[in-house]
Every structure is written in C-alpha cells, then in structure tokens.
Amino acid sequence: MTAFFAAYRNETSKLVLRKKYIAFLIFGAVICVVWAAVGAFASGFVGMVGGVAINLTPTPMGVLPLFLQIIVPLLIFMSVTDLITSECSDHTMKAMLSRPVERYKLYFAKLSAVITYAAIYLAGVFVISTAFNQVLGRGLSVGEIFAAFASYALTLPPLAVLVGFAALASLFGRSSTLTMLLLVVVYFALNVLPIPFPGISELLFTSYLGWYRLWVGVLPSASRLLHMIAIVGGYGVVFFVAGSLIFDRKEY
C-alpha cells in the first residue's frame, strides 16, 4: 500500500499545484456568496412588496443540484483529462510509470485523487452555503444541517462512478481538449436522453447523481434501494476494472 499512497499523494499534489484547480475552488465559493447575497436582497425586496417575510437565501440543499449536475462533473472531466490524457500526450506519464508502483495502483491513485478533489470541493460548498444561510438566511436546525451533510456525502458514490467513466474514456483520447469536449458532449447526451426516452433513465448511471433525494426523508423500499445500489455499483465495477485493464496494457 506504500506505493499506492505515494502515488496518491503525488496525483493529489498535481491537482493542488495547478492554479486553475485553486481558482475553481474560489469560483465555487464566489457562486455561493453571490447566490446568498442575491437571495438575501431578494428576500427583503419580496418582503417589502408583499408585506410577508419570505426567505430566498439558498440552503446547502438548494445549491447542491447546480454543483452536482454541472460544476463538479466539469471539474471531474478537467482533472481526469489532465491526469490521464494530458500526461499521455506530453509523455509525463513516464515519470510515474518508471517508478516502483504497479500500474493498477497508479490508475486507482489517479482516480482517488480526482474523487478527493470533488469531495473537498463539495465540502467547501457545503460549509460556505451553510454558513451564509446561518448568517443571512433563516438558519438551519441541527437536524437539517445533518440531513444536508448526509446528502452531500451520498453524492460521492455516483460521482465516483462518473470519475471511473471519465477516466475510462480519457484513456482513448489523444488530445486533452478533444477528450474534455467529448466527455462534456457525452455527459450532456446522457442527461438529455431520458427526456424523449424516460424508460432508459433507470439504466443510465448519470441519472443516479441526484439519488441523495431518495435517501434523505422517506426511504424507498428495500428492493428499490438494492436495485439502485446494484446499478451504481455495477457501473462502478465495470468502469474501474475496464479502465485499470486498459491502463495496464497501454504503451508509453
């Protein structure tokens, strides 16, 4: 495991040492702040017009869909193409491959670094949106904060599957820009496809990004939960194993 952790530390620092990833963290914080400020202003305005106290300051649950469906997936695609496709095209992949680490460990270290970054990003969004709601909004009870935290935590398994999918696709890419573009197009298509064909929604892994809604509150039946876990887990295993096998046979 020493080699895995060494690779994991390296892959994580590759993300942290790039300014664009820090800029994206700040960008996320700015979105939360602006959203909260606009919400607080609008609450006051609506209250003045209607004479009824209405609170429009976003809760952590309110901002989650925007980050979960759009911003975090984009970040995942960017970081995966940086750690895989870019390193293949500029030959820096050799720097790690010539070190004493099994290839599958290196692959999982790359994926783990991306998942960690996504988790840190969401944790930041959670903390900032909660703090602003406490200051500018109506304030959340401990139970509501816990439920929101659980929802954020529950987004991680489907996001990990998305990381596995992006990593698998990026193994075939030669240009990081094209790979990123392709990932965005495919992700968009997977999200749009259930509109004309609602029947396939259950079969697409992207449909499960918002599964936290099913876990918090009234739980669905055990068989439904098992069905969802099996689909998310199945996609995860397929993406991770296929990616690992292809990475293992790749020439650098």
Added chain:
Amino acid sequence: MLELENVTKLYKSGRGAEDISFALAPGEVLGLLGPNGSGKTTTMKAIAGLIPITSGSIRICGIDALNNREKALRHVGCLIEAPALYPYMSVRRNMQMAAQFYDNVDDARIDEVLRMVSMEKYANDNTRVLSLGMKQRIGLGLALLSKPKLLILDEPANGLDISGMMYVREVVKQAADNGAAVLMSSHLANETGLVATKVAVMHECKLLAVATMEEISNSFELLEDYFISVVGERR
C-alpha cells in the same frame, strides 16, 4: 543484475525488438549501439516497464520484472527519451514526487543529487523555463535519485554540451564503480566506447552481437569498425 531472455516486443508497424537476450552483471556498463529504429529504446522501455512485451522474460536483481514490477523497479533508475518533467512544478518538487516511492530518498539526498547534476541553483525554478540540457541533467538526477542497482540511460548525452557529456561519462563510471549495472544506448560509437565495458550491436530490431571492449579492441582499432563488421555481415 539484469537478464533478458528472448524478449520480443513488436509494434503494429512490425518494428520493435525481436528475440533479445543478454545479461548484465554488477559493475558492468553495456553500451547498446545501433542506428535509429534498431530497437534500442524499445528494449529499454520494456525493461523499465513502460511497454508490455509480446514474449520473453526480464529479471532484475533476480526478480521477475513482468510479474513483480513494483519490487523489480525499486532497483531501477532510468532516463528514457526526453526526461519526463512536470512543467508546472519546480525542479525540487519534481524530485520530491519521485522520492515518494523510495525509503532511502530524503531531502538531503535530493540536495545531494541536485549538487551532483549541478542544478542546485535552479532547484526552485519551474522546469518549464529550463533549457534542454538542464532538463537532461535533471532527468539524469531523477534516474540516480534512489541509488539504483540498475541504471538505464537512453541517449543520455542528448542536448548536453561538451562538459555535460563529460559529466555523463563521469556519472556512468561512478555508478559502475559503486556496483551498479549500467545499460546505455547511443548512436555515437566513440561516446559508447569511452565508458562501456561491453557493447551490444542492434540492427533492424535484432541483437546481432555482444562483446566485451577487450575482445573488440583485440580485433578492431575503432568501435565503428566493429559495428560495421557486425552489421555488414548481416547485409
């Protein structure tokens, strides 16, 4: 230290390296001589685990490198083709990344290596701004970082000035004196002749001959003559 048995790696184009077998003992410096496309880099990449081989076996320090890559690569330091450096990191940070994988490499060792390759002044500079020769020196430093028992250097003098080339020779000799086995490739016969204890001639993906420098100097005045005679026999 290094044993290759019938190693074959063929690309889709049909090129690569075919049926390569040789052994390298501690303290030996084997110079791989051959024109471009003769299979030198493919052979080195196969040993360093950068490409999967089609058939054959590779043992490093007695460890099967194909089935136990992690253990085998602990003993290997390599510089193959252009040095792989992260352009958005400093020289020191690049070395620290590599150091993570070895128990015997700490900050003091990184400083020592930076001094060895005369790059201590540039330790905190971003590698993006460095010249080709400087990058080659760092690549050499990265290969030496873990005090490897097997040093693989592919065209190590690439981009280096005269003092840099002399320095590479010094490094190779020092590593061999310390008991490391060195495998280095070059298309410059005289450069190889100055450091190698053994020479292997590769041509059209095949290993044609392996001889000690002593055997070569008994029959040929120049290493080029030996190379021409070996390759000529095949033509």
